[in-house]
Amino acid sequence: MSEADSDAPLRGGIDLGGTKIEAVVFDAENQAKGSARHPTPTSGGPADVAAAMGVAMHEAAQAAGLTTAQLKGVGVGSPGSVDGANGTVASARNLPGWDGSYALGQELEHALGTRVVVGNDVQVAITAEYQLGAGRPYASLLGVFWGTGVGGGLILGGTPWRGRGGAGEIGHMVIERGGRRCPCGNRGCLEAYAGRGAMEARARKLIADGRDSDLPKIMRDKGRTRFTSSVWAKALEHEDPLATELIDQAVNALGAGIASAVNLLDVEAVIIGGGLGVRFGDPYAERIRAAMKKHLFPGHQDPDVHLTGLGDLGGALGAALLV
Amino acid sequence: MSEADSDAPLRGGIDLGGTKIEAVVFDAENQAKGSARHPTPTSGGPADVAAAMGVAMHEAAQAAGLTTAQLKGVGVGSPGSVDGANGTVASARNLPGWDGSYALGQELEHALGTRVVVGNDVQVAITAEYQLGAGRPYASLLGVFWGTGVGGGLILGGTPWRGRGGAGEIGHMVIERGGRRCPCGNRGCLEAYAGRGAMEARARKLIADGRDSDLPKIMRDKGRTRFTSSVWAKALEHEDPLATELIDQAVNALGAGIASAVNLLDVEAVIIGGGLGVRFGDPYAERIRAAMKKHLFPGHQDPDVHLTGLGDLGGALGAALLV
Numbered sequence: 134m135s136e137a138d139s140d141a142p143l144r145g146g147i148d149l150g151g152t153k154i155e156a157v158v159f160d161a162e163n164q165a166k167g168s169a170r171h172p173t174p175t176s177g178g179p180a181d182v183a184a185a186m187g188v189a190m191h192e193a194a195q196a197a198g199l200t201t202a203q204l205k206g207v208g209v210g211s212p213g214s215v216d217g218a219n220g221t222v223a224s225a226r227n228l229p230g231w232d233g234s235y236a237l238g239q240e241l242e243h244a245l246g247t248r249v250v251v252g253n254d255v256q257v258a259i260t261a262e263y264q265l266g267a268g269r270p271y272a273s274l275l276g277v278f279w280g281t282g283v284g285g286g287l288i289l290g291g292t293p294w295r296g297r298g299g300a301g302e303i304g305h306m307v308i309e310r311g312g313r314r315c316p317c318g319n320r321g322c323l324e325a326y327a328g329r330g331a332m333e334a335r336a337r338k339l340i341a342d343g344r345d346s347d348l349p350k351i352m353r354d355k356g357r358t359r360f361t362s363s364v365w366a367k368a369l370e371h372e373d374p375l376a377t378e379l380i381d382q383a384v385n386a387l388g389a390g391i392a393s394a395v396n397l398l399d400v401e402a403v404i405i406g407g408g409l410g411v412r413f414g415d416p417y418a419e420r421i422r423a424a425m426k427k428h429l430f431p432g433h434q435d436p437d438v439h440l441t442g443l444g445d446l447g448g449a450l451g452a453a454l455l456v
Numbered sequence: 457m458s459e460a461d462s463d464a465p466l467r468g469g470i471d472l473g474g475t476k477i478e479a480v481v482f483d484a485e486n487q488a489k490g491s492a493r494h495p496t497p498t499s500g501g502p503a504d505v506a507a508a509m510g511v512a513m514h515e516a517a518q519a520a521g522l523t524t525a526q527l528k529g530v531g532v533g534s535p536g537s538v539d540g541a542n543g544t545v546a547s548a549r550n551l552p553g554w555d556g557s558y559a560l561g562q563e564l565e566h567a568l569g570t571r572v573v574v575g576n577d578v579q580v581a582i583t584a585e586y587q588l589g590a591g592r593p594y595a596s597l598l599g600v601f602w603g604t605g606v607g608g609g610l611i612l613g614g615t616p617w618r619g620r621g622g623a624g625e626i627g628h629m630v631i632e633r634g635g636r637r638c639p640c641g642n643r644g645c646l647e648a649y650a651g652r653g654a655m656e657a658r659a660r661k662l663i664a665d666g667r668d669s670d671l672p673k674i675m676r677d678k679g680r681t682r683f684t685s686s687v688w689a690k691a692l693e694h695e696d697p698l699a700t701e702l703i704d705q706a707v708n709a710l711g712a713g714i715a716s717a718v719n720l721l722d723v724e725a726v727i728i729g730g731g732l733g734v735r736f737g738d739p740y741a742e743r744i745r746a747a748m749k750k751h752l753f754p755g756h757q758d759p760d761v762h763l764t765g766l767g768d769l770g771g772a773l774g775a776a777l778l779v
Contacts, residue, residue: 176587224755296722304715305753309633393629397717399619432547
């Protein structure tokens with residue numbers, strides 16, 4: 134490693150989402166120096182996902198004017214059950230063929246030629262918000278990452294709360310017993326109403342049953358194969374009735390689920406992030422806050438509600454902080 | 457204070473519930489040396505409740521062969537929003553006329569002639585379970601106190617989590633959007649289906665509307681004015697259809713609400729206590745565990761579920777531990 138490198142070591146961060154892979158190179162001041170984005174493979178298995186992550190990180194390094202081997206290390210924020218000690222990821226249900234355990238860290242170390250540290254995606258994102266983003270003024274936070282799934286991250290008394298490694302499954306809190314089937318197999322979970330994946334499945338079913346909607350056309354026009362957050366945003370701009378209806382239902386579901394979590398934990402603030410959360414921005418953070426209101430326990434002080442302060446790069450930045 | 461007193465100081469504990477006041481004197485080995493139980497006043501205000509607490513504690517001390525002034529101190533576990541530093545209690549919604557703040561600690565110090573420390577009822581109870589009861593093998597616990605209301609207490613990483621003072625309102629997690637009206641004013645809360653108070657209100661309404669039930673007769677035969685936990689237990693023994701239906705609904709609601717909390721927090725164990733929980737015992741703890749099953753996140757290891765190890769006296773013992 135050259136002297137210049139050790140003076141200002143660059144770190145990589147990869148945010149592995151259900152829809153996209155975001156790879157970013159950060160400098161010591163946490164400024165992005167290069168980035169690349171690829172869609173998450175929708176078929177194949179963990180090895181295909183790992184290969185796409187490797188390509189994205191190589192491109193991000195190139196954009197920053199160096200090779201991945203020159204990075205101090207690369208952090209990964211992954212969905213699923215993460216074992217940070219050995220870099221394995223299991224049960225990443227929103228990724229293709231990823232039911233078992235896969236040595237993601239080891240595989241990426243081979244591909245990138247540098248040290249790789251793997252953490253849970255929502256936990257690294259909420260830690261970044263707490264340290265550097267919208268969560269800085271608070272000691273207790275609930276992060277709600279509204280994307281393909283609905284993930285949650287907890288900071289309690291200044292410390293991440295991980296439970297036995299799986300804490301934060303706010304998307305699988307029950308808001309409607311006997312309600313809609315969730316991708317997890319249970320019924321009535323928040324994610325069944327608000328997850329991008331579940332909303333897309335429901336929209337496609339309703340369209341197949343004869344409901345009219347511009348969602349498929351907008352998707353094709355954008356050259357996508359899925360109803361991504363930008364597809365939903367465009368459909369809302371066009372006041373597409375089906376998209377509007379499903380997003381309204383999602384906002385109401387988020388209000389009930391987040392209020393439930395707040396009633397249990399009495400945290401100071403809620404941070405809204407994730408692909409849809411960032412895309413829809415402050416007006417929707419405000420709508421979610423309003424939807425929480427009727428479910429918040431009257432004996433409590435209401436929590437503050439903020440949009441993520443780190444935006445789309447928060448996940449990758451949180452991952453880089455693992456290094 | 458005599459030399460014998462300082463060798464083995466006795467402490468008082470008062471568990472202030474929505475139905476009954478339990479006052480107990482404990483020795484240094486946490487053995488009960490005397491106790492008294494009074495129904496919680498159903499009318500009047502905080503001063504009437506405080507007076508009944510004072511009478512109960514005097515009787516418990518007398519049963520232990522001493523006066524309250526000879527106690528090292530008295531701890532109180534109270535519902536509502538408790539400020540431990542100044543001994544005030546606010547917004548104790550299941551107690552009569554207790555919407556504002558009341559100096560409960562100061563009032564009891566006058567009445568008892570000894571130091572009084574006030575804590576939140578479910579927080580002192582879960583701390584007692586963690587230190588001395590069914591929670592001893594675990595570092596993270598969710599206590600569910602199924603009584604007049606449904607309260608929750610949290611131990612996370614060996615430390616009580618209190619939020620901004622109000623954490624643990626598991627009874628006000630939403631399990632059914634747009635569902636039954638809760639005593640708190642919101643709709644669809646767990647407590648609206650499982651709280652003894654809400655169940656009694658619903659039973660009385662259904663009986664007034666013409667449903668047949670032995671609940672009122674059992675209540676009168678027992679010399680009670682409310683459907684206490686012993687009234688419900690007797691009605692279940694008699695296979696009273698209305699009581700059976702409402703208790704079945706309560707068990708299902710508890711399953712959904714507790715599973716939601718566990719999905720969020722990934723705690724090691726759930727401890728079931730409270731007036732109804734203790735009265736119904738292990739068979740109902742097992743029924744609640746079974747009802748949780750269909751809502752637990754499939755990617756997690758299921759938590760252990762236990763009945764309180766300290767039984768009916770857990771609340772008073774936890775209160776005494778405050779001294």
